[in-house]
Amino acid sequence: MIRAAIYARYSSDRQKDRSIEDQIALLREMCAREGMAVISTFEDRQISGGGAINRPGFQSLMRAAEAQSFDVIVAEDMDRLFRNQADYHTSRERLDFLGIQIHTASGKVGKLDGSLRALMGEMFIENLVVHTRRGMEGVLRDGRHAGGRAYGYRAVTGKPGELEIVEAEAEVVRRIFAEYVGGKSPRDIAHDLNKAGIAPPRGESWNASTINGNLQRGHGLLLNEIYVGKIVWNKVRMLKNPTTKKRISRPNPPDQWRVAEAPHLRIIGDDLWRMAQARKRETSRAEAGAAAKPRPHKQRRILAGLLRCGSCGGSMVSAGDRYGTYRIQCSTFRESGKCSNGRRVKRDDVEHLALSGMQRELAKPAYLVEYVKAYNDERRKLARDGVNQRGKLERRKGEIARELNRAIDAIVKAGVDPATLAGTIKRLEAERDEIEGKLAAIKESDKVIALHPAAIDRYRRDLEKLAGLLPRPDLGDCDELGESVRRLISAVIVHAPPNSEKLEVEIRGRLEELLEAPTFMRRSGGGSLLVAGEGLEPPTPGL
Template sequence: MIVALYARYSSDNQRVESIVAQLRACREYCQKYGYTIIKEYADEAMTGTNDNRPQFQQMMRDAEAGMFEMIVAHKVDRIGRDEFDYYYNRHRLEACGVGLAFAAQGFDVSTPEGALMNNTLVGLAAYYSRNLAKEVQKGQRENALQGKTNGGKPLFGYKYAPDKTYLVDEHEAEGVRMIFDMYLQGAGYLEIASALNERGFRTRRGNKFGKNSLHELLRNRRYIGTVVWGHNTKMPNGKRNNHRPPHKDTLVIPDGCPAIIDKETFALVQEKMEQRRKHRGMCTARHTYLLTPLVFCAHCGAAMGGVAHRNQYGVLYRYYRCQRKTRMGTDICPNHSMRADVLEDLIIGQIRKLFLNPDAVEKLMASVDEQYRILKENDCKSLEGLKTKKAAVMKKINSYLEYIEEYGMPDRIAHQRYQGWISELEKLEAEISRREASVPAPLSRAVIRQYIDKYSNALASGSAGNIKNVIAAFVSKIKISRDEISVSFKFRVFGSCTDDGAVDGT
């Protein structure tokens, strides 16, 4: 059976060594049952209270693409500490024929007893997380009532006092007033953003303002002195929503901080925003874009997202357009939009030609063998470097211990340096252990043929979801410029694809 491993640790008193220990236990479990490990996924310092974890989401996409038959984790709570997310993702796995197993909890979830144990452990994991969150929220609520921050960067226009209360930043407050005044005078988001940038104002991240930066600022009641706390607490489905209507956990505190905008101006802006919302364009239907999030602008590096447009005859066209150009204005990026149907047909055609035909098996096998060889060579070089660093640290530690034996305990500063070496040694040993066991087993020709048949059938099904999974399995990145399309495949033996469908390389 082909399996994948998953490990995770949160930021509460855990370190990278936890990942190493989890993966070691999972590997021993797979060795015991004769499973073949094809890939390992690990999320470091990521909470289990939701499934918004990069490696976890990649694993789910790979599972739906048919890359493995089972996922092995150390314990149930590594998959998640929220019942909704856990059972939702488990249902997704079951729907594509992928099982779940836990190396440190030897029960079979397919039996009534195993299912009961599984449900109990999921409930306990969720209780631990929610009880901890409840205690944290008590302190945050009290801070809000006292007009103090709960952390993070202050809203544009404000700064923090030493006692953690809010103060008006007079320079940025001028920018806030300019935003509200220009909006009332009929200026659009891009015009306002351009004016702010020309005056030298920047977002909290140090970036130039774009149209996406302004909408939430215009909606924020803190500018009239009203503090709203708890409006984005988790909903019953475990998700958060900043646009959620007031609910039982919402705490509204009038005059909770200094105001920058008067209430009359704020009310007029909200009324104007509502009017604009009702008069937006009618082309609001959602359309499927098979290549997101793989398409990028070759000129500025931004992602290219899907947009739809109807011509004067009502015919709908779909495009991929530079998102930075959309946010910041047409003068920011010179790239053109790309017809979605043309680009999608081109990429699917290249996948069929290069990978999904009987003649591709030998080429794919040679590519996999070559990448496996390169991977092992790179790992050996990396391990050699890590071991050299470890030897250097060990030499320092031994010299320190020899000094103690001869002269006695040194001063406090020397002892702190020794503790730093010990910490560095632990990290190096953990990384060496992870690298030594992280190389996946090579695939056989029979397995590759099985994948080719599976992906060919998925393309033939016509399902948008199936086609997206196939594209994601073979394509890593697509870059579009004004005169060229470059495609990076996940197999190095093949080259790039130009806009006429030709493929460069061997």
């Protein structure tokens, strides 16, 4: 009896979810007629066939193929499996090597007709894009909106493409333009909107970028011409990354934009719009001029990208320098005002505290030994607890294998309708997978980890070299040294309460560089709290 795996897919949330069940029912009938036993089913719901890499069900199907779990893949049509030639040829080459055939409702798929049908599927997608763009241009010519969300408006029920003004949001739009023309920065405007509890267009908070937008792409509230009664379409085009199969946007030149008059959607007057755009151009020229001035090369800091706010978890960014002293501040506070802590702290103080604390901690490897000992003790305890459980799980796994064999024999030899046993087989397979996961966890708990003395010595030497760089630890000519230290750290949490001189730094890092056991490579260690002027508090076992 030929073992078959069914694959079903539909691509749009506008299609019926029932489509999957209908495809599977059709294919089960076909397999029964052809004398094939359905071993398993795989499905992808609301996922395009344009990229196999982004379809979890298809990837599971290919993994099962590698395990030789079936002899043939059955799908309603080729476009359910492939709408891309590269995906077809790559997968077909692997399936041919494994000896697995492809069948559809119309019969076996050969190499030639398979290639032609994959080409036709790809051409269908390309033609669909052309037809969709043509339709959207027609919508625009009619004075309707061709897609995308615009703050201040909502769609008119039952009238595709038609918008109406939401007056409460329109007032917010007028406020933003008036405050911007009056001299407020987008960052200050976002802060005030968040304080007032006004809901943003999307997400949880207003940000400066939401208001300011991107001049090249023509995005952003201050650049949206719909507020003066003009619908602008085709500012960007969507391209599919051939590696990831994910869509990315690229800006189109202004001469490719499409504009339609929509005076009924006007929210602000022409004068206010012109003044806002004049300020935008002036600001952009000032920024471009500043960018054009030659700047001294900025050396990368050792902790760059690792600093986090202790109040909200946002990243800490440069907040300018005063009298040659560089400071950092929470980016969430700066951009949206959603973080309550706007205190600026000296960057040198944070770096000196973190790096000198690391130096002291690694100088006492007994802490690390204690950490690893506690970790291994816990693993051994889990191993002892799992001894009895392992025996029970192994016995049940054997029982499931026998039950599955009996079910397959009933289908193959006794002629039982596969549909009647599908639920039983699926339940047994799910239980088997769960048991295998538990057995793997028990096996993992048997392993222990050990400190790598050479790694400890290496990092201690590196950290001693850093002493000469403090309190300004630029990487400079010691990139290799800096990267070695950065491999130890996953984050540096800065605890700097507002209206206080108190400064604490919590280091969260990884032990994998100090361990030789591969079982620990993907696990992070604990955290250590470093207090300005006090060292470690309390002495904890790992970075």
